[in-house]
Amino acid sequence: MNHPPVAERLPVLLAVYGRGAATALGVLTTARRRCTVVFFGDRSDPKVAADLARLPEGTAVVDTAGLSEAQLCDRAAEFEPSGVITFNDSLLRSAAAIAERCGLPFHDRRTVEVLVDKFRQRAALAAAGVQTTVCRRIRSAADLGPALAATGVPAVLKPCSGAGSVNTCMVRNSEELARWYAEFTGASQFPDDYVLEEYLVGDPTVIGEFWGDYVSVESLVTDGRIHTVAVTGKLPLAFPFRETGYFIPALLPDGLTEQVLRLEQQALRALGICDGVTHTEIKFTPHGPRLIEVNGRLGGHVADILNRAAGVDLLDLTIGLALGDCDPPKVVLDLGADCRGVAFQYFLSPPSDGLAPGGDELIDDLYGIPGVDLVDARIDRSWRADWKAGTEWLLGTVYGSADGFAELRATVEAVHRRMKTFWS
Numbered sequence: 001m002n003h004p005p006v007a008e009r010l011p012v013l014l015a016v017y018g019r020g021a022a023t024a025l026g027v028l029t030t031a032r033r034r035c036t037v038v039f040f041g042d043r044s045d046p047k048v049a050a051d052l053a054r055l056p057e058g059t060a061v062v063d064t065a066g067l068s069e070a071q072l073c074d075r076a077a078e079f080e081p082s083g084v085i086t087f088n089d090s091l092l093r094s095a096a097a098i099a100e101r102c103g104l105p106f107h108d109r110r111t112v113e114v115l116v117d118k119f120r121q122r123a124a125l126a127a128a129g130v131q132t133t134v135c136r137r138i139r140s141a142a143d144l145g146p147a148l149a150a151t152g153v154p155a156v157l158k159p160c161s162g163a164g165s166v167n168t169c170m171v172r173n174s175e176e177l178a179r180w181y182a183e184f185t186g187a188s189q190f191p192d193d194y195v196l197e198e199y200l201v202g203d204p205t206v207i208g209e210f211w212g213d214y215v216s217v218e219s220l221v222t223d224g225r226i227h228t229v230a231v232t233g234k235l236p237l238a239f240p241f242r243e244t245g246y247f248i249p250a251l252l253p254d255g256l257t258e259q260v261l262r263l264e265q266q267a268l269r270a271l272g273i274c275d276g277v278t279h280t281e282i283k284f285t286p287h288g289p290r291l292i293e294v295n296g297r298l299g300g301h302v303a304d305i306l307n308r309a310a311g312v313d314l315l316d317l318t319i320g321l322a323l324g325d326c327d328p329p330k331v332v333l334d335l336g337a338d339c340r341g342v343a344f345q346y347f348l349s350p351p352s353d354g355l356a357p358g359g360d361e362l363i364d365d366l367y368g369i370p371g372v373d374l375v376d377a378r379i380d381r382s383w384r385a386d387w388k389a390g391t392e393w394l395l396g397t398v399y400g401s402a403d404g405f406a407e408l409r410a411t412v413e414a415v416h417r418r419m420k421t422f423w424s
Contacts, residue, residue, distance in 0.1 A: 010036045011082035011323055016095045017041040017048060020087035021279075021298040022315055024051045027085075028059060030315045035323055038079050040064050040072070040094075069094070073101040083322035087297050089163045092116055105222070105275040105324060107296050114271050115296035116161045118195050121271065128270030130263075131291050135197035144177050147196040156241075157181060160193035163295070165241045166390035170199060184388070200292065206284040207251055210409060212236045214283040214292060215250045217264040218302055218314060220321050220328050224274045226265050227328035229314060230306050231257065232299065235412065238351055243391045245412070246301050247344035248309040249334050251405050256289070257333055263289050277318050300391075301345050306332065308343035308401060335404060342402045346415055348377055349394035350385045355423040357383055357395055362422050366398060369418070371411030374399040 013035040015027050024039055031037050037059070043049040044065040052061050062075055076084070076098040084104050086095040092112045099106035107115060114120045122135040136147035137160060148155060148171075157180055158168040167184040171177040177196070185191035202213035212234030220227045233250035237243060252260070264280045271294060279299030281292035303314040310332045320326035332339055350357075363375045377396025386393055398415060402408035 010034070012079050013037050013319065013322060014076055014079065014081045014084045014098060015039050016084065016086040016088075016091045016098065017052065018045070018086070018088035018091050019047050019051070020089070020091075021300040022087045022303065022318075025054055026315065027087075027319070028055060030313070031319050034319065035082070036060070038062065038081070040076065040098075064094075069097050073097055077102055083319075083324070085319065085322040089116055089161070089295065089297060092296055105322070107273065107276040111272045111274070111276075112296065115294065118158065118160050118162075118197075118293065119193075121294065122195075122197065125267060125270055125291065128266075130266045130270045133197055133200070133290070135195055138181065138194040138196055141178065141181065144181060144196075145174065148174055148177055151196050151198045154199040155196050156199050157184075157194060157196050159184075160195050162192075164300075164390040164392050165243070167388050168390065169240045169387075171196075200283050200285055200290050203284050203286045206256065207253065210236075211251060212244075214281060215252070215260060216246075216299055216302070217260060217278075217280045217282065218299055218306070219264065219268065219278045219280070220317060220326060221268060221273050221276055221278060222321060222326065224269075226268055228261055228264070228331045229312065229317065229328065230302070230310075230332040231260060232302055232305070235346070238349060238387075240387060242349060242387060242393075243347065244349065245344060245346040246305055247342055247408060248302075248305045249332055249339055249342065252333075256284075259289050263291065267291055267294050275321075277321065301397075304399070305343040305345055308399075309341065310339045340401075342405060342408045344400050344402070344408060344412070346398040346400070346412060347391070347394050348396045348398065348419070349391075350423045353385050353387055355385060357381060358422040358424060362418070365418055366415060369411060369414040371400045371402045371407060372398055372415070373401060 015037050017024055017039045028037050039061045041048045041052050042065045043063045081102055084095050084098045084106055096107055096109045096112040114124045119137040122133050126132040134151045136150050154170050154172050157171055169180055204213055214234055216232045218229045231250040233247045235245035260282050276296055277298050279295040282289050283292050298318050306312050306314050312329050360379050366372050366375045375398050
């Protein structure tokens, strides 16, 4: 396959591309003048093909459709890359294979296996003494009964390798478990593995019932050294486990930040993470902070709010890390000299299924709320919510900022009130 020549004076960054925490155009824009980006993407995926088609003419793109791992690595080696990157969980294995072949810093293959397999990750964390969470792998309906006997109820059913809360729900009895497992896997002749794990009960008193009872920690890891960049606060989940919004800095009481960071670092070391970006979710429970999961890529939506809150470009840092040229900034933990205020994203998604969106006047109404800076929404009256599609199944996003947490709450409450009249 012919491809455009790569600029001689710039290092080459291979972007193994799939829909994820950064767009192809965003990566290209951020990387300009720093490196030449070569995109490896499966154009048989309509969404990937559409994203790659938006790139400027002359951008180097390799179609990976139908390539074996060996062929993928051979093509990658042709470019003599200085770094490899991906923002999609399902492509971590491909990026790790390229990194191994080309001698590049990235999560190694063993580490990737515990990052993309929730059962293996739970087992690794337990073996290292970091946290024991009852978790069972489900390969067929025959595994359901023994799994539920081990976890008890309530429990959480989810894909073993998945993201965005797709096909993720709580089960309270064996009948619910059988019904949802059958629905999630019924259309596939060879269904993916699932896991059933004990439900981590949240403690809403830790930071207050208005806010989400969990956070994420964003870190860069190089040569085994963990550089925490920020802690991201969350708004409460929508049914059953759909995220509704993020904000930076997180709202944490004294002493809790240290516990969260200590747990995150213990987890990263237990999983053997030496080089790469991590996005670690931690829940507040009556027994203290508990790990939800560790992800080996940039967290979705985080780069935008961190940049607006503190002027820290996490996407640029991620690219620099891949190229071996990263100077981690001071960690963003609270309001202060290094943080201009609280930046947020609010996801326009209904509280439950079966609701229809209202009219286009939503956008103008939301702009009248103090703190709302941008509404990115496309109103389609035929759209209907499907909680099984997870967090990304939404109409759009509200972007905004506030001077402090009281102001943020007032803004979010005003958006809540408007949205109650929008869904019918």
